[in-house]
Amino acid sequence: MNTPVNILAIVGSYRKGGIIERAVDEILASARERGAVTRKISLLDKRLVFCTNCRSCTQIAGENYGVCILDDDMAALLQEIERADALVLASPMNAGTVTAIMKTFIERLVCTAYWPWGAPAPKARRPGKSKRAILVASSAAPGILARLTGDVTKRLKSAATMLGAETVGTLFIGLAAQQQHQELSKRTIQKAHKIGRKLAAGKSTKAS
Numbered sequence: 001m002n003t004p005v006n007i008l009a010i011v012g013s014y015r016k017g018g019i020i021e022r023a024v025d026e027i028l029a030s031a032r033e034r035g036a037v038t039r040k041i042s043l044l045d046k047r048l049v050f051c052t053n054c055r056s057c058t059q060i061a062g063e064n065y066g067v068c069i070l071d072d073d074m075a076a077l078l079q080e081i082e083r084a085d086a087l088v089l090a091s092p093m094n095a096g097t098v099t100a101i102m103k104t105f106i107e108r109l110v111c112t113a114y115w116p117w118g119a120p121a122p123k124a125r126r127p128g129k130s131k132r133a134i135l136v137a138s139s140a141a142p143g144i145l146a147r148l149t150g151d152v153t154k155r156l157k158s159a160a161t162m163l164g165a166e167t168v169g170t171l172f173i174g175l176a177a178q179q180q181h182q183e184l185s186k187r188t189i190q191k192a193h194k195i196g197r198k199l200a201a202g203k204s205t206k207a208s
């Protein structure tokens, strides 16, 4: 029997049960139906503090992520990420970009790079892409406009790259803030299910 695909979703929405979380739930449910093992982490439930730019974590060369001096939930989160075959990185678009909690998480990924004092720029410790990633984003604006004017998917994709994951699909949900408890459209649910099935099967998906 094949080992099940292990999918980890990292959710940067401020609302439990909002559009982002429900879209992620649809992806994960359909992946589970195809035999995947899934786990969802809401960044709201984690204690992540701001990177202090001390750069301790970037000084020692090697494949292992640098050790952060801050004592919070980031190290455990990175361990979970290491165990995953595929990631779902999800955030609403706020002020044109990812939410502040997602940005805090992304900044803490500096430990995935080797960047000693004196070097002009960080270098990825693991330049390869051994995982796959799906990006999920939402906006009040229509999707096309939001993608043109904001950088939420760019930020999520760059996080995926830092974590050694190739982005194989994006689900962008525009017009997501018209009701307080907005339903996902039938089309979005279908797209989410397609992504979930393909993630579980270990295939790329272009359900953007």
Ligand SMILES: Cc1cc2nc3c(=O)[nH]c(=O)nc-3n(C[C@H](O)[C@H](O)[C@H](O)COP(=O)(O)O)c2cc1C
Residues within 6 Å of the ligand: 013, 014, 015, 017, 018, 019, 020, 021, 092, 093, 094, 095, 096, 097, 137, 138, 139, 140, 141, 142, 146, 176, 177
């Ligand atoms: C502080 C704040 C800033 C926002 N900025 C934008 C924005 O720049 N562009 C946009 O289209 N929607 C913006 N929105 C709307 C959110 O993207 C929308 O409510 C969210 O995608 C819904 O996701 P959720 O249900 O998971 O919370 C903003 C919402 C808030 C609360």
